[in-house]
Amino acid sequence: MQLELDGIGKRYGDEHALRDVDLVLEPGVVGLLGPNGAGKSTLMRIVTTVLQPTDGRVRWNGTDVREEPRAIRDSVGYLPQSFGVYPSLTAREFLRYLAAIRGVSNVGERIDDLLALVNLEAAADRRLGGFSGGMRQRVGIAQALLADPELLVVDEPTVGLDPTERVRFRNVLAELAEDRIVVLSTHIVSDVEVTASDIVLLHDGRVLAHESPAALLDEVEGSVWEWTVGDDDLAEVKREYTISGTARRSDGVAVRVVSASRPTPAAEPAEPTLEDAYLDAIGR
Numbered sequence: 001m002q003l004e005l006d007g008i009g010k011r012y013g014d015e016h017a018l019r020d021v022d023l024v025l026e027p028g029v030v031g032l033l034g035p036n037g038a039g040k041s042t043l044m045r046i047v048t049t050v051l052q053p054t055d056g057r058v059r060w061n062g063t064d065v066r067e068e069p070r071a072i073r074d075s076v077g078y079l080p081q082s083f084g085v086y087p088s089l090t091a092r093e094f095l096r097y098l099a100a101i102r103g104v105s106n107v108g109e110r111i112d113d114l115l116a117l118v119n120l121e122a123a124a125d126r127r128l129g130g131f132s133g134g135m136r137q138r139v140g141i142a143q144a145l146l147a148d149p150e151l152l153v154v155d156e157p158t159v160g161l162d163p164t165e166r167v168r169f170r171n172v173l174a175e176l177a178e179d180r181i182v183v184l185s186t187h188i189v190s191d192v193e194v195t196a197s198d199i200v201l202l203h204d205g206r207v208l209a210h211e212s213p214a215a216l217l218d219e220v221e222g223s224v225w226e227w228t229v230g231d232d233d234l235a236e237v238k239r240e241y242t243i244s245g246t247a248r249r250s251d252g253v254a255v256r257v258v259s260a261s262r263p264t265p266a267a268e269p270a271e272p273t274l275e276d277a278y279l280d281a282i283g284r
């Protein structure tokens with residue numbers, strides 16, 4: 001099972017949403033991480049064949065999907081960033097309806113399993129119009145899994161989920177990724193910190209890094225510092241350094257900074273997190 005992106009570019013008019021994206025993805029959770037406007041949704045829409053790239057090719061198990069879109073369409077489950085539901089249908093009816101229009105058969109039991117997976121068993125026969133944003137999102141996740149896809153593409157899926165659901169969902173994706181490729185886009189580092197086998201850092205339409213979380217952490221090892229500054233000095237520190245955190249203390253403000261060299265003799269080295277690595281890569 002392999003998804004290969006070869007020189008993918010996408011222009012909207014004069015604007016480059018993606019440039020020269022080369023990636024080879026294999027089973028596991030691939031965290032596509034980048035700030036707003038980095039090109040994450042554009043990349044996901046290209047992978048799911050909703051959108052055609054301006055340049056480059058997508059290959060699914062070696063087959064060029066422009067030539068044979070079915071090769072990937074039959075294998076992909078997609079949760080887009082904005083996912084609409086029919087408010088008058090119940091969760092179960094909606095999933096049955098989507099299965100029917102996609103030609104997925106024998107789904108009765110599978111729908112029960114999926115409703116359980118996303119923790120909606122109790123609400124299965126309630127109308128979607130009365131669902132909270134997080135509940136609708138969970139229906140969205142269930143529909144993406146209807147055809148038991150080998151490639152699952154989920155665009156900012158944790159938006160609207162409460163912290164308990166977020167953790168639960170993260171674990172569900174990790175389990176699913178044991179024998180499939182799960183591509184998850186987010187700008188929230190903690191969504192992918194624990195479960196991702198690979199992280200793709202995207203910024204301004206370019207891939208800044210494609211590495212394991214451990215390798216990304218290694219890159220900032222020895223480059224994260226903490227010290228306390230007076231209120232008057234905070235603005236200057238913010239101007240000069242990539243700040244990855246601040247916390248108010250009785251004697252000033254504790255700052256956490258990513259910097260290749262010790263910013264000041266008062267700075268103590270700190271254990272890096274993936275968030276530090278992300279900010280460092282984006283900052284550079």
Ligand SMILES: Nc1ncnc2c1ncn2[C@@H]1O[C@H](COP(=O)(O)OP(=O)(O)OP(=O)(O)O)[C@@H](O)[C@H]1O
Binds near residue numbers: 015017034035042081
């Ligand atoms: N249909 C479109 N027409 C013109 N420009 C677009 C279109 N869709 C996206 N863009 C531009 O392409 C760039 C990448 O957008 P994209 O939505 O892929 O980013 P993103 O990383 O998913 O952002 P977000 O986290 O905000 O969803 C942005 O500059 C955006 O304004």
